[in-house]
Amino acid sequence: MNNLFQKRIVIKKSYSDLGLGILVALLTLYMLFIGNYKFIKVGFGAVGKVDDRLFPTIIMVVALVCACAIIVLAIGDIKRDKKLVAAGKQPATVEFSIMALFLFAVGLFFYLTMKKIGYPLCNFICVYAAYYMHGGRKIWKGVLLAGIFTLVCYLFFAVYLGVNLPLGFSL
Amino acid sequence: MSFSFANIIAGFQQIGTLNCVFMIAFGTLLGIIIGALPGLTATTGVAIFLPLTFYMEPVPALGFLVGIYCGGMYGGSITAILINTPGTPAGAATVLDGHPMAQKGEAYRALQMALYASTIGGLISCVALMFFAPILASAALKFSYAEYFALGVFGLSIVAGLSNGNIFKGLLACCIGLFIGCMGMDPISGYPRLTFGVTSFLGGFQLIPVLIGIFAFSELIKQCAEKVRRKDEKEEIFPVSGKSLTKADWKRSISPVIKGSLIGTFIGAVPATGGGTAAFLSYGEARRASKHPEEFGNGSIEGIAASESANNGATGGTFIPMLCLGIPGDSVTAVLMGALIIQGLTPGPTLFTDHADTVNGLYIALLIANIFMLIMGQIGLRWFYKVCLIPKEILQPIIFGLCLIGSYAANSNLFDVGTMLVFGLLGYLLIRAGVPMTPILLGLILGDITESNLRRGLIPTQGNFLKFVNRPICLAILAITIFSLAFTIIRMLRDRKAGKEINEEE
Numbered sequence: 313m314n315n316l317f318q319k320r321i322v323i324k325k326s327y328s329d330l331g332l333g334i335l336v337a338l339l340t341l342y343m344l345f346i347g348n349y350k351f352i353k354v355g356f357g358a359v360g361k362v363d364d365r366l367f368p369t370i371i372m373v374v375a376l377v378c379a380c381a382i383i384v385l386a387i388g389d390i391k392r393d394k395k396l397v398a399a400g401k402q403p404a405t406v407e408f409s410i411m412a413l414f415l416f417a418v419g420l421f422f423y424l425t426m427k428k429i430g431y432p433l434c435n436f437i438c439v440y441a442a443y444y445m446h447g448g449r450k451i452w453k454g455v456l457l458a459g460i461f462t463l464v465c466y467l468f469f470a471v472y473l474g475v476n477l478p479l480g481f482s483l
Numbered sequence: 484m485s486f487s488f489a490n491i492i493a494g495f496q497q498i499g500t501l502n503c504v505f506m507i508a509f510g511t512l513l514g515i516i517i518g519a520l521p522g523l524t525a526t527t528g529v530a531i532f533l534p535l536t537f538y539m540e541p542v543p544a545l546g547f548l549v550g551i552y553c554g555g556m557y558g559g560s561i562t563a564i565l566i567n568t569p570g571t572p573a574g575a576a577t578v579l580d581g582h583p584m585a586q587k588g589e590a591y592r593a594l595q596m597a598l599y600a601s602t603i604g605g606l607i608s609c610v611a612l613m614f615f616a617p618i619l620a621s622a623a624l625k626f627s628y629a630e631y632f633a634l635g636v637f638g639l640s641i642v643a644g645l646s647n648g649n650i651f652k653g654l655l656a657c658c659i660g661l662f663i664g665c666m667g668m669d670p671i672s673g674y675p676r677l678t679f680g681v682t683s684f685l686g687g688f689q690l691i692p693v694l695i696g697i698f699a700f701s702e703l704i705k706q707c708a709e710k711v712r713r714k715d716e717k718e719e720i721f722p723v724s725g726k727s728l729t730k731a732d733w734k735r736s737i738s739p740v741i742k743g744s745l746i747g748t749f750i751g752a753v754p755a756t757g758g759g760t761a762a763f764l765s766y767g768e769a770r771r772a773s774k775h776p777e778e779f780g781n782g783s784i785e786g787i788a789a790s791e792s793a794n795n796g797a798t799g800g801t802f803i804p805m806l807c808l809g810i811p812g813d814s815v816t817a818v819l820m821g822a823l824i825i826q827g828l829t830p831g832p833t834l835f836t837d838h839a840d841t842v843n844g845l846y847i848a849l850l851i852a853n854i855f856m857l858i859m860g861q862i863g864l865r866w867f868y869k870v871c872l873i874p875k876e877i878l879q880p881i882i883f884g885l886c887l888i889g890s891y892a893a894n895s896n897l898f899d900v901g902t903m904l905v906f907g908l909l910g911y912l913l914i915r916a917g918v919p920m921t922p923i924l925l926g927l928i929l930g931d932i933t934e935s936n937l938r939r940g941l942i943p944t945q946g947n948f949l950k951f952v953n954r955p956i957c958l959a960i961l962a963i964t965i966f967s968l969a970f971t972i973i974r975m976l977r978d979r980k981a982g983k984e985i986n987e988e989e
Contacts, residue, residue: 320708325917329649332916336655351679355672362941364669364676367934371665375658381651385979409708412911415883419700419904422887423897435884442883446707448876461881465888473538476895 317411317445325404326389333383340376344369414445430480431470435462490613490843497542497844498851506543507848510550511855515863517551518558519870520878521568522706525555526814530698531882533691533822534889541826541841546848548822552815553605553852556758556795557860558867560597560787564590565868566720573758573794576766580779580786585721587782591864595728596784597791598860600740604792605853607744608751608799613846615752616835619807623832628936629951631831633960635933638810639925640964641754650971652918659913660926661933663688670935683898690821692890692903693927697920698818700886700907703879705914720872723865728784736788739769743789747796752803757813758794765793799849805830806842809932814921820928825893 354363393403418441426434439458448454470477498504510532517528528551536544559574564581577597584593626634639657666677667687678684743765750761769789770779779786801812809831811817820830828838835842860867890903910920944950951957 328916332652332918347677352676353674355669355674357672357942359942360946362938362946364672364674366941367930367937368662368665368677371658371661375655375662378651378655378658382649382655385649385651388979406915406917407708408912408915409704411707412704412908415704415707416904416908418883419887419900419907423900423904426891426897426900431888435887438887439880439884442880443876446876446879448874448880453877457877457880461884465884469888469892473892475892477891 317414319410321408321410322405323408324390324393325406326386326393328406329382329386329389333379333381333386336375336379337383340372340379344372344376348372411445415442418442418445426480427478428480431477432462432466433480435465490617490839491847493840494843494845494847497840498546498847500543503543503546503844503848504851506539506547507550507851508855508859510547511554511852512550512859514551514554514556515558515561515856515859515867516554516870518555518574519561519867520558520873521562521566521871522702523882524572524702524815525552525559526818527699527702528555529815529818529822530694531885531889533694533818533825534885534892536822537825537893541823541828541838542844542848544826545819545822545841545845546852548819549845549848550852550855552819553795553798553849553856554859555815556605556798557598557601557791557856559794560601560791561594561867562871564593564597564721564787565723566871573762573797574790575759576762576790576794577787579766579790580781580783582721583780583782584784584787587725589725589782590721590723591725592728592732592784593782593787594723594864596732596736596787598857598864599728600736600743600788600791601795602853602857602860603740604744604747604794604796605798605856606850607741607792608748608796609846609849609853610799611748612799612802612849616803616806616842619803620832620835623807624836626832626956627954628939629954629957630960632933632936632940632951633957633964634808634810635929635936637960637964638754638804638808638929639922639933640968641810649917650968650975652916653922656913656918656920656922657926659918660923660928661930662926663693663923664927664930665934670931671938688902688927689893689899690824690927691893692899693906694818694821694924695886695890696903696906697910697923698814699882699889700903701910701914701920703882703886704907704911706875706879720868723868732784736785738772739765739785739789740792742768742772743792744796747793747798748800750793751797751800751812754804754808754810754812757801757815758797761793761797761800762790765789765796795853802845802849806834806845807832809929811925811928814924817921817924817928821924824928 348365348368352365352368396403418438422434422438436458439461440454443454443457466477469475513532514525514528517523518525529548532551536547556573559569560577560581563569563574563577564585567578567582569575569578581593584590666684669676675685746765746768747761750764751757766786766789769785770776773785801816804810804812805816805820811820823830828834828841886903887900890899893899914920940951
């Protein structure tokens with residue numbers, strides 16, 4: 313399990329930039345030619361081109377220009393990286409940790425189950441899971457941490473501030 | 484609308500409740516602790532604890548957050564001195580002399596100077612804020628839609644320009660923020676826009692979950708990933724030992740402290756700069772003016788005085804553009820701007836006319852936060868560093884839990900939790916790809932103002948943009964925007980070329 317948490321995707325920075333540029337360029341092209349017409353209806357008070365679509369269109373055009381610039385610069389970086397590799401040097405890399413997805417999944421668990429099983433139990437599980445993912449291995453310590461934190465949060469938010477925190481199980 | 488002692492008295496009246504004073508003190512204490520924790524910045528601290536302020540009155544809420552801001556800026560120096568790792572980016576310049584002093588067994592003296600310089604810097608910048616903010620705000624009151632549009636574009640371009648190395652990524656971040664801001668209801672026609680058929684998108688994204696997602700949750704994921712990498716690395720913490728500051732130390736340091744405070748205030752007032760830039764500029768100036776420049780980098784008390792006074796001096800300065808023009812001075816004030824909006828206050832010159840009491844209260848809160856920082860810092864000088872010893876496996880689950888409850892508590896809506904998670908993951912991926920986060924928030928905040936004013940100006944002229952250009956102030960702001968963007972792009976391309984040449988020579 314520990315090895316799984318430590319997994320990371322390492323890619324060259326130039327390729328990461330290229331991927332980012334292409335992704336944004338495709339999305340902006342879609343929005344400019346299809347999305348803007350499909351998802352934005354022109355309301356009352358539109359005068360000529362000054363309508364609900366104007367500002368999103370400006371944003372998309374600027375984003376497209378930026379994406380193209382990022383692609384051009386990334387292509388330059390790829391060429392430079394090749395020279396660096398030929399010279400026996402390491403090009404700049406970017407790391408993406410798998411841990412991000414696990415932490416997101418724990419959050420998703422909170423999102424999906426909080427209403428059903430209630431805040432106290434749901435938060436307890438999530439905090440304990442986060443404790444475990446951060447390297448905590450002593451069960452009593454994790455239980456104590458999750459328990460005290462949940463209790464303090466419940467008392468502060470639900471009892472003191474009056475936030476509607478469900479207890480779950482139709483309670 | 485100008486500075487007067489009546490404003491100060493009105494400010495004290497706003498603050499003069501036990502609850503308010505307690506909130507400022509609590510915020511300052513939390514800020515010092517957060518600042519002292521490597522990896523947690525004042526921005527993250529303000530974002531995490533922002534949900535606690537929903538149910539408070541504006542002045543105690545802002546006082547609490549201002550306390551976190553000031554405390555966080557000082558707290559960064561503790562770890563910078565003792566473990567050679569700045570708790571906040573603004574504390575990076577303090578490492579240069581603070582840590583060598585700790586190595587020589589003079590950590591106590593270094594921490595004392597950091598505390599006193601931070602306090603003086605904070606107080607001077609607060610006074611500057613009280614004097615200059617009303618003047619700038621009264622000038623800005625004459626602005627119309629054209630100038631506001633130009634200011635919105637200026638703010639966005641300036642923030643984008645500060646992205647590390649690649650301005651296009653900064654601009655892209657702005658566009659992402661602006662696009663997210665466009666989702667929901669159109670500000671002029673009131674028609675649903677870019678909702679993709681999802682009912683929950685009708686109201687647009689709430690600021691708080693987005694803010695917690697991109698500044699706290701994404702940072703948590705980043706820390707988490709870093710921890711895996713640095714599993715085997717252990718930090719060496721130097722003991723808080725040595726003698727106290729002497730008169731000779733003060734004699735040497737008073738000039739760098741005053742200069743640093745003024746540099747910090749001025750640099751802080753330039754949109755999108757902040758304490759980090761101010762600290763390095765002040766450090767450079769102190770070294771240039773010092774009689775002992777050779778000591779800089781080897782444990783100079785003047786170096787600590789200069790950098791710490793400047794980074795805390797920036798706190799008041801960063802409020803000037805945020806309060807007067809609605810353009811944040813740095814990432815923390817961007818988050819604080821979100822806090823103002825949540826409290827129903829719109830940053831900008833009208834804030835000084837419509838909510839003058841709150842603004843006066845904010846001045847005094849900043850002043851009191853600095854005084855609390857001095858008191859708490861003095862009491863806890865020998866043991867604040869112990870927060871660095873809190874294991875990450877205890878601290879990070881707590882932050883994670885606070886992110887979850889914080890995003891839910893605002894509207895008791897689970898959709899906000901989902902928003903926070905998605906923006907957190909998106910933020911992490913974008914940070915890794917080198918896209919800065921602050922412009923996203925700026926885009927989200929400034930998008931509405933920029934779009935509304937653009938369209939209000941264009942509708943009467945049937946879309947003729949020349950009406951904007953005919954207004955001298957608007958033209959000047961747009962010209963500065965284009966110039967600064969062009970300058971940043973040219974500089975970036977030149978740096979890249981130089982880097983390429985160096986690599987080829989190597």
